[in-house]
Amino acid sequence: xxxxxxxxxxxxxxxxxxxxxxxxxxxxxxxxxxxxxxxxxxxxxxxxxxxxxxxxxxxxxxxxxxxxxxxxxxxxxxxxxxxxxxxxxxxxxxxxxxxxxxxxxxxxxxxxxxxxxxxxxxxxxxxxxxxxxxxxxxxxxxxxxxxxxxxxxxxxxxxxxxxxxxxxxxxxxxxxxxxxxxxxxxxxxxxxxxxxxxxxxxxxxxxxxxxxxxxxxxxxxxxxxxxxxxxxxxxxxxxxxxxxxxxxxxxxxxxxxxxxxxxxxxxxxxxxxxxxxxxxxxxxxxxxxxx
Numbered sequence: 001x002x003x004x005x006x007x008x009x010x011x012x013x014x015x016x017x018x019x020x021x022x023x024x025x026x027x028x029x030x031x032x033x034x035x036x037x038x039x040x041x042x043x044x045x046x047x048x049x050x051x052x053x054x055x056x057x058x059x060x061x062x063x064x065x066x067x068x069x070x071x072x073x074x075x076x077x078x079x080x081x082x083x084x085x086x087x088x089x090x091x092x093x094x095x096x097x098x099x100x101x102x103x104x105x106x107x108x109x110x111x112x113x114x115x116x117x118x119x120x121x122x123x124x125x126x127x128x129x130x131x132x133x134x135x136x137x138x139x140x141x142x143x144x145x146x147x148x149x150x151x152x153x154x155x156x157x158x159x160x161x162x163x164x165x166x167x168x169x170x171x172x173x174x175x176x177x178x179x180x181x182x183x184x185x186x187x188x189x190x191x192x193x194x195x196x197x198x199x200x201x202x203x204x205x206x207x208x209x210x211x212x213x214x215x216x217x218x219x220x221x222x223x224x225x226x227x228x229x230x231x232x233x234x235x236x237x238x239x240x241x242x243x244x245x246x247x248x249x250x251x252x253x254x255x256x257x258x259x260x261x262x263x264x265x266x267x268x269x270x271x272x273x274x275x276x277x278x279x280x281x282x283x284x285x286x287x288x289x290x291x
Contacts, residue, residue: 001035001259001261002256002258003035003236004036004037004256005236006025006028008039009214009216009230010042010045010216011045024254033256034142035080035082035140035142036079037173038084038173039213039234040149040173041086041096042084043085044058045218047127049221050221055127056094059086059088060086064088066085067085067107071101073101074102075104078103080100082098082147084173085099094129095129096131096150097110097112097113097149098110098173108138109138109147111136111148111149113131113149115130115154116128116151120225124151136165137162137167143168144167144169145168145169146162146165146167147171147172148170149172150174150176154197156200168207169259170202170208170210171209171210171211172198176194176231177214177231180229187231195211202237203239205239206268208236208238208239208259208264209235209237210235215249216252229250232253235247239267240267244258
């Protein structure tokens with residue numbers, strides 16, 4: 001499968017961001033992409049740096065204006081498209097939601113972000129209700145897509161549940177960057193840990209992983225922090241964790257990556273982790289902590 005990776009820096013103009021994304025999607029389609037993946041909350045600046053009720057105005061219903069916009073792009077190019085939207089489900093009820101479009105522009109499925117962080121400059125619990133759709137892959141014409149969102153990528157359980165339901169790819173739209181007061185060494189450790197844990201999901205489940213991150217600097221509108229320098233580094237790895245592609249840290253990128261969709265079958269024969277799982281012993285995983 002040819003997969004389009006689109007890593008951009010965003011501005012406060014939704015129209016400008018959408019225009020840029022439309023151009024980048026067209027670019028990867030000209031290179032033969034069958035599937036394109038966008039970064040987390042790509043319509044706008046990453047608004048979660050502050051707790052500001054006016055930012056809820058960015059949210060939309062699903063379906064809504066953005067699903068109409070991206071559905072039309074998917075239909076125009078005949079491509080499966082993974083997007084990331086701020087969903088207004090009801091007054092006072094909002095989600096961080098990935099929406100997958102089929103080649104004909106219809107919505108193939110959606111996933112609501114399950115794990116919601118709350119850290120300085122990442123005040124997502126203020127904005128997002130944890131997802132209630134569970135960990136279920138989306139079936140499309142190009143394959144079964146195990147889509148999750150950003151903070152979900154640190155948890156092996158979600159990746160495993162997607163794999164157990166037939167996911168053929170693990171996909172993570174992402175918005176993560178450097179904390180300005182951390183040393184250069186610490187920043188490097190964090191970026192490498194981010195990539196390493198997802199490569200581990202690939203190995204443990206015998207599946208390719210696609211992670212698409214933001215890039216560029218976004219100021220903290222409150223002035224309380226020095227803002228976020230998103231670390232880019234969008235990447236694709238194969239079912240043994242082998243790196244197939246890695247985007248730059250500080251540059252926009254629209255690239256097409258070839259993924260051998262037959263390789264997972266062979267890797268799972270060599271490393272039959274699903275066969276050897278002691279599922280009868282895993283009940284305690286449902287506990288928060290075992291005292």
